[in-house]
Amino acid sequence: MDENLLSSEPELEKQLETNIKQGLTTEQVELKKTQYGLNELPQGKMTPWYLIFLKTLIEPILLVLMGAAVISIVAPIISNGGHVEASEFIDAAVILSIVLIDAVLETVQTIKARKSMDALKSLSKPKAVVIRNDMQQEIDASELVPGDIVVLEAGKYIPAELRIVESNDLTIDEANLTGESLPVEKTHLPMKETTTILAEMKNIAFMSTFITSGRAIGVVIKTGENTEIGKIAKSINENEEESTPLERKLNSFTYWVSGLSFVLAILIFTTLFFSGSKDAWANYLMVAITLAIGVIPECLAAVVSITLSISTKKMVKQNVIIKKLQAVETLGNVNFICTDKTGTLTQNKMTVKKMIMDNKILESKEYAKEKNDNHMDLFLKALVLCNDSVTEGNERIGDPTELALVDYAEIIGYDEQDSRDVWTRIDEMPFDSERKMMTTVNNVNGVNTAFTKGAIDQLLQRCSKIMIDNVLRDITDEDKKVLLEMSNNLSKDALRVLAFAYHLNYDKLEDKDDLEHDLVFLGAVGMIDPVRETAVNAVQLAHDAGIEVVMITGDHAVTALAIAKELDLAHSEYEVMSSDTLNQLDDKQLLRVIEQIKVFARVNPEHKVRIVDALKQKGNITSMTGDGVNDAPSLSKADIGVAMGITGTDVAKQASDIILTDDNFETIIKGVNEGRNVYQKIKRAIAFVIGVNLANVLSIFILSVINSVSPLEATNILWMNLIVESIIALAMGMGANDPSLMKIKPIKGKNSLFKGLGFTLFKIILFTTIASIGAYYFGMMFMTQEELRVILRNQEYNGTWHQALRDSSIHVEDKIEIGDYGRTTMFVAITCAPCFYANTIKLSNWKADKKLDLIVNKPLWLASMLAICLNLIAIFIPGFNDKILNLTEVTKYNSTNWYLIPGAFAIALFPVIFMLILDGVVYATYHYKPDPWRRNRILAQELVELDIIKEKQKRKSKKKVNQ
Template sequence: MERYEGLSSREAAELLAEHGENAIKEKRRSGALAMFAGQFRDALMMILLAATAASAAMGEISEALTIIAIVFLNAVLGFLQEYRTERTLEKLGELSAPTAEVIRDGARRQIPARELVPGDIALVEAGDRIPADGLVLESAVMCCDESMLTGESDGVEKVPSIPERPCKVYMGSLVTKGRGVIQVTGTGGSTEMGRIAGMLGSIEVGQTPLQKRLAQLSKVIGLGCLVVCAVVAATGILRGEPPFEMLLTGVSLSVAAVPEGLPAIVTIALAMSVGRMVKRNALVRRLHAVETLGCATVICSDKTGTLTENRMTVQELRTPEQIIRLRYQRKGDSFFCGENPVSVRDHTGLRMMLTVAAVCSSAVLTTKKGVDGGIRNQASGEPTEAALLLAAARGGVTREKLGWEVLREQPFDSARKRMTVCAKGPDGTLRVLTKGAPDVLLERCTRYLTQKGEQTLTKEKKDKILAQVAEMGESALRVLAFAWRPAAGPTDVQERDFIFLGLAGLMDPPRQEAFEAVRKCRRAHIRPIMITGDHGVTARAIAQQLKICREGDLVVTGAQLDQWDDHRLKDQLDRVAVFARVTPAHKLRIVRALKEQGNIVAMTGDGVNDAPAIKEADIGVAMGKGGTDVTKEAASVILLDDNFATLVAAVEEGRIIYGNIRKFIRYLLSCNIGEVVTMFFAMLMGMPVPLLPIQILLINLVTDGLPAIALGLEPGEPEVMSRPPRQPDESIFSHGLGATILLRGILIGLTTLGVFGWMLRQGAPLEAARTGALLTLILTQLIHVFECRSETRSLFAVPLSSNPKLVGAVTVSASVAAAAVWWAPAREIFLTAALSGQQLQLIILCCAIVPVISGLVLALRSGKSRRLEE
């Protein structure tokens, strides 16, 4: 390596000025002020601000201040969530190497990786991150993990470049074995990672389904306010009332019709849901994203590290006579033939094969004390080598325990496809041990080992062994063969006349929790699709194990996808369970095709190659541990434990939160309609105004606050993960919710108006009648909040104990209402009067009748739905 002069300091400085720093330009993050201002870009927030202006114009300063306080609270909550998440992201680890070792001015120097320039000569070794894209000039058995770019879990061997066959390394990949010299060819945005990151800029982020539904709701409320204002003003003018007073009255009613607390309660409910998800290792970057997960119809999942452990393990060992499978359990046996445990000590062939795996290896075995006090084996090095070393250690076979000493080594290379060592055993016996590709190694074997001793390796026996290799390959196993022979001397590494010992099948296994997660997805009518850069055979095998790929499903490769036009892709999309050997552009195309079919698409991933598709998807999910910074920046949700099961829990949480949003929209709008009906019909009937502005304010404070927030904490219903996902264009008032809100609001209003009119006819003072209307309106609303806990069950069918916070909130609200009526200082503020026992009994009776009528309507509707289903 001393023969490389490298760049001079002057050349490097000039190139740095020309090409810029070796860093991917980060998207400029919004400042705190811009982030806060962004919380007000919402139609409902605009309506509330208009209501504030109208209240102030009418002299209702307290009403205006209340609305402003609610709007400000909503903005603060949204800002705090977004700001906290952005700061958390800044603390997540960087992907690129912080420093690099280069040759400058003919000498080795350690420099910040940001200062690398094209033409630099960089030195890398096992454990290093590749600091920039480059060509391999020298390689000493160098192997790189490029799964973050390719999606493949296998290491990639790097050999010196020649003009007709350049060998490249890529920024951010990890050197797992060996060492090498590279010449930098691309830095910063010119790297492969930078190119993929650049694709993100062309993707626009649309509104979430919840934001679309709330926008729709805002239009309905806005139109309703205009209609109420116009009708009331016109009615009063026709009756001969002063036009200006009627206009002010209409505006006052419109303000009463606006659910001021809705934005704040939606934000609080989402923020609390986000808090629960953080405890379950899911970090939500954008508040509304949690609800979007709840309506996902498709989850496109990367394979490596997401559905699998991203860790090569030995699955089975085959001696010439037996198939032995490994079980990776903490206690008990690890090796089984069928259901019978196998003793490595008593099985000569198995013990010899594991000895070759332990001694003929470039990986290093270490031990670590676990939290339970037990000893854990760990292996560092190339993934396949490390997996073999750990499997041998499970059988109690390690180089140190057995006392083997390696005297001579012939390392693995892609041309020979094998590794061979000469080693001395504990008894001084010299042996040549080898492992490698089965077809290559079998050609160098003349005998094979059985429990009875050595046998001649005939052509027929070779064919049977190769048939076993093919069978293992179809199960997505990477197969290696093992052999040994007596050595002629301490330097003997000739690869001939070996005794065949057996085969090992390795794979990156599925995560255990992924099995249950996929099953839950199926039950929830969510379609899982695997999208990976790995081989089709491997991808199919993993997908079949997880039940992602079922009978009749297709596995489509990137090469096939290139031959399909968009029309054929959409035509075949419903049958495809796995996309294999795909590029970042393929992933982007697949996600767009799914969205064009009307799906709500969730896309998971960890590598840079996943980032464009993650940003394009309706909900992008990045891995917190293994994910790259580019991927995390593009995602809406980050799984801090890289666990697919956490994603399923987030989907469930999303469904629960949307159900709760529907519940308190039902509650708030029913209550507001009740208020409007009370005021509107009283005016039409020529009655006195039943409620004063200060009393309307009290109602909103008592009923729209704590009870609605507590309703947002309602636990999920048992069948929440058994229902199909909502249709993307489904109205927030679907499934009869709009009719339910209207009916219940009218009942609340008519009940209040009935009590008000009855008390006036009984000769009660106007102040007492208004107090009766006030109490009736509050109590009917507080009873109604319990009806809103379920859309399919009556308030008597849902136990109070499942949401004690709601019981507490209603108790507090009822106490405040009672104080406003029976506490003298409060009566002066709210202009109320103490009621008699008879009047109170009437109010309670009328309030109790309303849920009975609603319950009958719900029962009739449920019976009709069941008959239609039958």
């Protein structure tokens, strides 16, 4: 801040070329408009819908799928010598449809989130009262220029950055900018020393902050992007959007799958070429490419998008707006939540919590139940009459502390407007920062009575009497000592203490200056911006889920620590760091202590960014929550930014990934739960798809090497991948959430999508491969010698079907026909076995508890039954089964082979049976026969948890005693 702008009025007029009394002339305004432009915040670039759509199409996994679609067209053309039929385009059409569905879903979700965010805009204050050409007039705030003289009053937003030149009892709520919960007293006096801390610039009014009380005149010193809020908005717009952890993992996964499919294609083609007939190279190429495509999870992109889309719809009902689909999963992986205090953990509403009454500390709720005697009557009159705040419906104008007083009085039955109408104000002494008191004189039932409120230490110096238990007596030094000690105890708990007194001798006073002397002490209140009741529970849920919650606030350390203790966030001053200490630490020093600090107090916006950056450097997935302009840079910097929808500024919403429409910290934890379940569902789908695909490729590769011909056709594999697999994988994302996931600690640092999937993949690949190969050989048992001779058109042939498949002199087309029975039973196994075991692929926290909570996924059961029905239809529809899928014709079934299909179904049940048996053995061993090392670890963990419970109980008991 330029020192001249903080100094005297003549220097201010000279620098800004203005006249504080008369304002700017019309000519000066037009000239300055050309020089400075409009007083508007910089807007972020709005990406049009078609660019969002095109951007989704160039994501790695979709590019691979489009490449697979092209190959599925080119391969048949090569194998058929340039001839191609319309049916060859079916595979490409299905793959491209999946690509388009995914792109459309993500585009629609992004646009919907943008519309929802626009609907939440709340800080639109377009008018300002200015003095121009020596006349007062109202103009659009966007028309303001440096040098304009602006008239300010309570209940208005500051339209630009102003240097205050006249003020009367001016307080401004700067929580949106600085994070400080209490309004700041402002002055028009020049500042002797410059400061970089915004909250200490006492003669500057910042754009978009709110006037809670008083009146003032200010001169515009900065507009638009040059203001503090403008600088923040500009920095947000210049930030490059980072990809989410899920996007990075999916991209890495795509490269891995692409490389694997390429290697498999070369390996399979080489193996078939050298083990079979060289003349059939085109067929081998087709098989190799088909199997390579078979590894690629064509449905995965759609599974991810649909699963995320379903979750975003659920979260809208839970008051969460997701601006980007992948942000759901990121929220699930968060292990540090950095949150603003005011309005997020607290109610952003000062509330009377304690009373000093009759030389005792009382709970405000208990005092409200007491009998309304003369003492209470006078005290309540003091609350509402010595007060300038106004509440009417949803409109609340005034200082938050004064609003808290009338709110409390209203609970007991005193309405401030009715009271002021009955007991009219006839005189007053406004609040003064030197006196630290305010006095009003009201006509109470014909008697002019003075009511005074102020700092308790100042007020006690002016009191000669005290009212205790409804009895008036002289106040003693001992009384004052006890009252001050009580006040100090409340202050240690971060309560703001305000004392009240009265006297009846107004008419006898010779000098108004004597109005605040010879007072009768009535009592005092302790006020605080209380924590949300739901926030306490939410913090506990976060801790149970292994998530650290860090409070970052502009408030003083004492206030912040008191709130942190109530939330069970921090318990000692060693867990609190102020901005002064933070400024003294270099980046290396901060990294060493960053994870031990639970409260950061008195911070500026740049401090928040530094804190988030340090946590990210330590490998943490970090979320930042907030509502103010001061939160916007850190919201943008965090892995996941969460803005408040009700109290949040437009800048904060613009910088965030997620918006809470109820401003409730507990909603974030619901989002974490949803995010963890989304990630788990996606991992289940990946385990299922990759496991099944690799099992199919492995079984086909083994049988191809043994028999020198592929046991399945390309259409069989594509049916499996695009029909059966897709139906089941999509249904995996539609099931109910698993609450046990909120008991698992998030994995710190980078971790692959395959982390924790090794055992699941092993089971799927092993048992499915065995079942597939077994089903093939079971089917080939039905190949008779007579049928073999008919296919080979050789009545003298005495070899087995296996010898015929290995014979290089036999045409590939004949070998394919020979394998009809084996192909049919193997087709049943590979398409039906996944339908049976899809419901057993659980990645829930079964290690945490011996009790198993079975979660039934109804959509998955229905999808599995649908897939089995489709398989049956495919097997028995004439023409489709033999012409397209190359399965056994219906006419070939007879009394000797009628159990071919039932037998194949029985083999398809083997994988799920063996998986359940293996899971049961592992579960029983883990819980009932743990190894010595893990048994000792369990005992140690139980002791630690017991100590934590005892410590919490001790703190609660101590808190009750203090109360």
